[in-house]
Every structure is written in C-alpha cells, then in structure tokens.
Amino acid sequence: MKMRNPQLNENGELQHLLTIEGLPREVLTHILDTASSFVGVTEREVKKVPLLRGKSVFNLFFENSTRTRTTFEIAAKRLSADVINLNINTSSTNKGETLLDTVDNLTAMHADMFVVRHAQSGAAHLIAQHVPKHVHVINAGDGRHAHPTQGLLDAYTIRHYKKDFTALSVAIVGDVLHSRVARSLIHALTTLGTPDLRVIGPQTLLPTGVEKLGVRVFHDMNAGLRDVDVVVMLRLQNERMRGPLLPSAQEYFKYYGLTPEKLALAKPDAIVMHPGPMNRGVEIDSAVADGEQAVILPQVTFGIAVRMAVMSILAGN
Amino acid sequence: MKTQIQNGRVIDPKHGLDKVQDVYIAEGRIVGLGTAPDGFRPDRVVDAKGLVVMPGLVDLAARLREPGFEHKATLQSEMHAAVAGGVTSLACPPDTDPPLDEPGLVEMLKHRARVLNLAPVYPLGALTSKLEGERLTEMAEVRDAGWVAFSQAERPVVDTEVLWRALQYAATFDFAVWLRPQDAFLGKAGVAHDGEVATRLGLPGIPSFAETIALATLLQLARATGTRLHLCRLSTAEGVEMVRKAKEEGLKVSCDVGAHHLHLSEMDLGYFDTHCNVMPPFRSLRDRDALREGVREGVIDAVCSDHTPLDEDVKQMPFGESEPGATGLELLLPLTLKWAQESKLPLVKALARVTCDPARILGIDAGHLGLNAVADVCVFDPEGWFKVSPETLKSQGKNTPFLGYELPGRVRYTFVAGHLCYEAA
Numbered sequence: 001m002k003m004r005n006p007q008l009n010e011n012g013e014l015q016h017l018l019t020i021e022g023l024p025r026e027v028l029t030h031i032l033d034t035a036s037s038f039v040g041v042t043e044r045e046v047k048k049v050p051l052l053r054g055k056s057v058f059n060l061f062f063e064n065s066t067r068t069r070t071t072f073e074i075a076a077k078r079l080s081a082d083v084i085n086l087n088i089n090t091s092s093t094n095k096g097e098t099l100l101d102t103v104d105n106l107t108a109m110h111a112d113m114f115v116v117r118h119a120q121s122g123a124a125h126l127i128a129q130h131v132p133k134h135v136h137v138i139n140a141g142d143g144r145h146a147h148p149t150q151g152l153l154d155a156y157t158i159r160h161y162k163k164d165f166t167a168l169s170v171a172i173v174g175d176v177l178h179s180r181v182a183r184s185l186i187h188a189l190t191t192l193g194t195p196d197l198r199v200i201g202p203q204t205l206l207p208t209g210v211e212k213l214g215v216r217v218f219h220d221m222n223a224g225l226r227d228v229d230v231v232v233m234l235r236l237q238n239e240r241m242r243g244p245l246l247p248s249a250q251e252y253f254k255y256y257g258l259t260p261e262k263l264a265l266a267k268p269d270a271i272v273m274h275p276g277p278m279n280r281g282v283e284i285d286s287a288v289a290d291g292e293q294a295v296i297l298p299q300v301t302f303g304i305a306v307r308m309a310v311m312s313i314l315a316g317n
Numbered sequence: 318m319k320t321q322i323q324n325g326r327v328i329d330p331k332h333g334l335d336k337v338q339d340v341y342i343a344e345g346r347i348v349g350l351g352t353a354p355d356g357f358r359p360d361r362v363v364d365a366k367g368l369v370v371m372p373g374l375v376d377l378a379a380r381l382r383e384p385g386f387e388h389k390a391t392l393q394s395e396m397h398a399a400v401a402g403g404v405t406s407l408a409c410p411p412d413t414d415p416p417l418d419e420p421g422l423v424e425m426l427k428h429r430a431r432v433l434n435l436a437p438v439y440p441l442g443a444l445t446s447k448l449e450g451e452r453l454t455e456m457a458e459v460r461d462a463g464w465v466a467f468s469q470a471e472r473p474v475v476d477t478e479v480l481w482r483a484l485q486y487a488a489t490f491d492f493a494v495w496l497r498p499q500d501a502f503l504g505k506a507g508v509a510h511d512g513e514v515a516t517r518l519g520l521p522g523i524p525s526f527a528e529t530i531a532l533a534t535l536l537q538l539a540r541a542t543g544t545r546l547h548l549c550r551l552s553t554a555e556g557v558e559m560v561r562k563a564k565e566e567g568l569k570v571s572c573d574v575g576a577h578h579l580h581l582s583e584m585d586l587g588y589f590d591t592h593c594n595v596m597p598p599f600r601s602l603r604d605r606d607a608l609r610e611g612v613r614e615g616v617i618d619a620v621c622s623d624h625t626p627l628d629e630d631v632k633q634m635p636f637g638e639s640e641p642g643a644t645g646l647e648l649l650l651p652l653t654l655k656w657a658q659e660s661k662l663p664l665v666k667a668l669a670r671v672t673c674d675p676a677r678i679l680g681i682d683a684g685h686l687g688l689n690a691v692a693d694v695c696v697f698d699p700e701g702w703f704k705v706s707p708e709t710l711k712s713q714g715k716n717t718p719f720l721g722y723e724l725p726g727r728v729r730y731t732f733v734a735g736h737l738c739y740e741a742a
Binding site: 005006021098099100118120121122123125126130142143144145146180183207208209210212213 | 511512513515516517518519520521522524588589630633634635636637638
C-alpha cells in the first residue's frame with residue numbers, strides 16, 4: 001500500500017536517490033547542470049568545496065567494488081564530508097545481524113548519508129524506508145535493479161559530447177538481463193527524450209518484456225549498431241561466460257564484442273562508453289577501448305562530479 | 318447445549334438455499350431449519366437479524382506451523398485465527414519440521430488440535446519420505462492415522478519416475494494426491510513473475526511455463542495412472558485452460574487457488590513490497606482475471622487461504638531474501654466476498670468455493686447445513702467492513718499484502734460442532 005514515490009519528501013524534493021525511474025526530467029537536468037559546475041572544482045588545484053562540512057557519509061558496501069566506492073569517497077571528500085567506508089560482506093551480516101540492524105547501528109553513530117551497494121534488488125529502497133527523516137540514501141547499485149549515479153554519469157557524458165538528447169540513437173550492448181547500469185541508463189535516456197534507444201544481445205541476456213521499458217530489441221549487432229550516435233558496452237561477468245546463458249567468451253566476442261569493424265557501422269563520430277571494469281577481448285576489442293571514439297576514462301572523471309552533485313542536492317533538501 | 322440462531326439470512330450453497338429463517342442446533346448437529354423440532358427449548362438464542370448464517374468455511378491450505386516453526390506461529394494462535402475467520406475445517410500441508418511423513422507426527426498434531434477444542438485439522442501426509450522425492454511413505458499402512466491425502470507441499474518431485482510410481486501407488490488405494498504444479502528447475506532462483514514488473518525491478522523471474530510444464534506432466538501421469546489429483550494454487554491463465562480441458566476429458570482432477578491471487582497481480586509489488594512475495598508469485602492482470610473467471614465457472618473448485626504466518630523480521634529484508642507467504646485464515650471469507658461482489662455473483666454460488674466444494678475435495682462431510690449435519694456454522698455481517706491491520710488479526714503472522722485495505726464480511730459468531738468457539742467483541 002506504500003505507493004508514494006519513496007525518493008521524494010513531502011515537498012516533492014529528492015530525499016533519496018534510489019532509481020532514475022519515475023524522476024521528472026527537471027530533476028535529472030538539475031543534477032546534470034549541478035555536476036557541470038563541479039567539473040571545474042575537480043580540475044582546480046585545491047579540489048574542495050565546503051558544502052558537506054561536518055556531515056558524515058557512510059559508504060555501506062555489501063558487495064565489493066573498489067572503483068565505485070572510491071569515486072563516492074572522493075566525491076564526498078571534495079564536498080568536505082567525513083567519509084566512513086564499510087565493507088560488510090565479511091563482518092556483521094555473517095554474524096547474523098540483519099541489514100536493518102546494521103543500518104540502525106550506523107544511524108545511531110549519526111550518519112547523515114548512506115551510500116549503499118547490495119547484491120539484492122530493492123535493498124536501497126528498504127533502507128530508505130527505514131531510516132529517520134534527516135538521513136539520505138544513495139543507491140550505489142542494488143542487484144539487477146538500479147545504479148542511478150552511473151545512469152546519470154552516462155547521461156552526463158552523452159550530453160557533454162552530443163549536446164542534445166532529442167536527436168540521438170543510442171545502443172546498449174550485452175548483458176542487459178543482469179545489468180542495473182542498463183536499466184538506469186534506459187530510464188535516464190527515455191526521460192531525457194532520446195528518441196531511438198536500442199538494446200543488442202542474445203535472447204538469453206535480455207530480460208522478458210524489455211521492450212516495455214521503451215527500447216527496440218536487436219539480436220544482430222550489425223543491424224543494431226547501424227547509424228547510432230552512442231554505443232554503450234556492458235560488462236559480462238566471468239561466471240556468465242560459460243553455462244546455460246552463453247557457450248563461451250570466444251563465441252560471445254565474435255557475435256557481440258565491439259570491434260573496429262562493427263563500430264564502423266555506427267555514425268563516424270559515434271562515442272563508445274563502458275561502465276567498467278572492462279573485459280578486453282570479451283565485450284570490447286582493445287583497439288576500440290583505447291581508440292579515439294572511446295570516452296571511457298572521461299566517464300570516470302564525470303562520475304565524480306555527478307556524485308558530488310547528487311550528494312550536495314540531497315544534503316540541501 | 319441447544320442453540321437457536323434467529324432471523325438470519327441462511328445461505329447453504331450445497332443445497333442452493335438462501336432464505337431468512339431460524340437454525341436449530343442440538344448435540345452438535347443441525348436439527349432444524351425454519352421450524353423447530355418438537356419440544357425444542359433453546360439454552361441460547363443468537364440474534365442474527367441482518368447477518369448471514371452459512372456453513373463454516375473449509376480451508377484447503379493452512380500452515381499451522383507445528384511442529385518445528387513455533388517461533389512463527391503456534392497451533393493455538395492459528396486455530397484462534399481460524400475460528401475468528403469463520404473457518405471450521407482445515408487441511409494443513411506436510412511442510413512442518415520434521416515433515417508429516419509418519420503416523421506418529423500426524424497423530425500428535427491431531428491430538429494437539431483436539432485438545433484446543435476449536436476446529437478439526439486434517440493433515441496432509443507427505444507423499445515421499447521427508448518430502449525428498451525419493452522414497453514413498455507408507456501410505457496404506459497409515460491411512461487410519463487420519464491422513465486425508467498426500468502432498469509434497471512446496472517441494473516438487475524432481476524424478477518423474479518416482480512421481481509416476483507415487484501416483485500409481487496412491488491410485489492403488491484410491492488416495493488423492495495434492496500437488497502444486499511447479500517445475501523444479503525453471504525459475505529456481507526466481508522470486509517474482511517473469512514479466513514486465515520483474516524486469517523493471519530487476520528481480521529474478523519465474524516464468525508462467527514453470528507452472529504449465531509441470532501441469533502437463535502431472536496431467537499426463539494422472540491420465541496414465543487414474544490417480545485422483547488435486548492441483549494446488551494455480552497462478553496462470555494457461556494453467557486454468559489446461560485444467561478445463563482435463564476436466565472435459567474426464568480426468569479425476571480438481572484444483573484450488575489462493576484467495577489473494579484473485580485480487581492482486583505483479584503490479585502490486587510496487588516498490589519491492591515484500592508482503593507481495595508469495596509462492597506461486599502474483600502474475601499478470603490477465604492471469605488474475607483468468608483465475609477469477611476460473612473460480613466463477615467452477616474450473617477452479619475451491620478458494621483457499623494458503624495461510625502462511627511469518628514473523629515480521631523475514632519480511633523486513635530485501636525482496637529476494639524475504640520469505641514468501643501471507644497470513645490468510647482471517648481474510649479467506651472477506652476476500653471471497655470481495656471477489657463475489659466484484660464479479661456480481663450471488664453469495665449462494667460464490668460461497669460454495671469455500672464450503673461444500675473444498676469439503677468434497679477433502680472427502681469430509683462438512684461445509685453444508687443439511688439436516689443432521691455437524692453444526693459448523695459461521696455468522697457474519699455482510700455490511701461489516703473493516704480495515705485490515707495488525708491489531709485486527711488474531712494470527713501471530715501479520716504478514717499480508719492487504720494491510721490497510723477495507724474488506725467486507727466481519728465474522729460475528731463461529732460454531733464448531735454446535736460449540737460457540739468465537740464471538741466478535
């Protein structure tokens with residue numbers, strides 16, 4: 001029965017960032033614009049602004065991810081927050097403490113913001129519905145569901161290089177089934193008005209009814225890449241390369257790996273993105289990953305500005 | 318103790334009766350309808366003006382949690398919930414700990430239920446030892462222990478050779494076998510209907526054909542063996558069609574659906590509402606509508622509570638880690654009434670699905686108000702809407718997706734064998 005959008009406070013402002021789905025275009029644009037203003041900060045010699053001074057940000061990672069945790073940590077520190085990192089795979093939940101008990105304990109230590117990564121879809125929602133009113137929750141990836149700051153940094157990168165969302169063709173290639181990155185990017189781009197959004201992959205890696213998210217489905221990569229402006233490659237997890245979903249990494253690379261030949265089907269100025277970490281020779285050829293059209297490292301840089309934007313906006317609401 | 322229930326609207330689906338009249342009860346049985354037997358002097362008169370007097374409900378699936386899961390609920394708490402919901406006969410599946418796979422355990426459960434002196438409990442025996450799907454239980458040996466049928470609860474028999482032999486063996490003695498059609502592999506890691514909502518929420522899916530493939534196997538084996546087969550908790554439109562055809566063909570099959578499945582769909586998962594984590598999962602709106610129509614037509618014989626009381630801790634978890642199930646004994650009548658109203662179905666027809674039809678499947682003489690029948694009676698207020706809240710539920714489990722709903726049909730009195738077991742405050 002709790003059907004109110006759990007991300008918004010009673011004034012309709014962003015209280016938590018849990019998913020991009022359902023957020024109005026103005027909210028997304030506001031985050032991207034704010035991120036723009038922070039890109040300057042990260043390039044200065046003194047890379048700090050005092051917006052979160054005195055606030056405690058808890059990085060609550062139930063699933064290992066050095067990279068994402070580090071970018072959140074840098075973002076929070078550049079906003080002058082105190083950052084506490086907790087990797088919980090190995091500590092309390094193994095001793096039988098429930099997720100919400102852990103959260104209660106940390107709340108009692110006066111956390112102002114939780115950045116949560118968890119292997120289960122919906123974990124960040126659960127925490128957001130549980131914490132006291134002054135605490136903010138940022139979803140840093142929950143199961144297959146959402147990774148909203150990644151979706152936003154992808155949107156930021158696309159806007160940076162392509163300016164206007166409303167005339168673009170974007171292709172997302174690979175393991176959409178297990179990908180929170182893909183879901184968040186699809187929601188971001190449909191909200192921002194991208195008219196042609198495609199997903200490309202074998203049937204085993206596309207979720208049931210994915211077209212209902214507003215995408216066109218391609219199983220043939222050559223057809224799917226034709227004339228696109230943006231190619232987003234998804235990471236293929238090691239454990240999925242051989243088994244009931246795929247026969248081998250080699251066969252996957254042959255049909256769904258991005259090579260210079262396949263990239264040539266896209267527009268000449270198309271950009272190539274990847275959320276990282278990459279599997280070279282599985283989903284992407286090194287010649288593409290290191291090539292001129294790749295914007296994979298700028299994505300990482302923009303990611304810090306986007307996370308600073310999200311944190312400062314939440315702290316201000 | 319002689320009781321007269323006065324001026325109620327008496328509805329007895331089995332006999333097509335819907336009429337304002339008095340009901341006379343003596344020595345635990347119905348001794349008169351409309352006119353009192355000669356010399357009847359009531360010790361107690363119950364005024365049922367404006368109320369409906371119906372047979373006590375017969376529920377085909379109520380987990381009473383004993384033995385083994387007393388921290389979730391106890392026999393006592395759940396039997397009180399049953400009579401508060403007007404339920405006077407309950408079948409309970411064998412997925413206790415240990416599973417109900419030997420006569421001693423069944424005898425103990427029946428004895429514990431008898432001591433409480435509330436409603437009779439009809440335990441289902443395990444079809445295979447420890448529900449492991451490998452070795453048959455001693456079905457014939459223990460028929461006198463009071464097993465009404467044999468079931469695997471939520472554990473499919475993986476080995477189809479064992480399944481075939483188990484059905485053959487049961488058919489030898491004309492035992493009924495109750496199984497939920499669920500493939501052991503398809504959607505094994507799934508927690509929600511494999512469809513639009515699961516895709517959006519990133520929840521691993523259970524496809525509809527996990528049900529229909531298992532159903533096809535079961536129907537083939539029922540055809541081959543002649544076993545009386547009861548199919549538990551249908552959830553798909555295609556499944557309803559398969560059962561319809563099987564019945565037309567003349568197979569000895571019956572089936573039921575959980576009351577919550579008549580109202581909710583995948584859409585109700587909302588923002589990961591773990592109270593909507595049930596097995597089988599809530600499926601599409603099309604499936605839900607097919608289930609409603611199936612019950613109306615009688616392709617689906619019975620509506621059950623699929624009562625699964627859980628403690629709140631196991632629902633306060635990420636959706637995929639939360640335990641499936643909903644408490645249901647006290648909502649079986651309200652949800653059936655809501656469905657009947659929305660389907661514009663007369664009560665005398667609708668209520669058959671929770672009284673005489675499930676009694677027929679269980680093979681017990683209950684669920685009707687015929688002369689000399691055991692006086693299991695439920696008296697409810699058809700205008701008595703109430704808001705479902707943890708406080709209104711007697712069950713130890715407060716886990717229901719209907720929290721906050723206004724539902725019709727407040728139970729006022731429940732009689733079991735003429736004994737007043739529940740009276741609303």
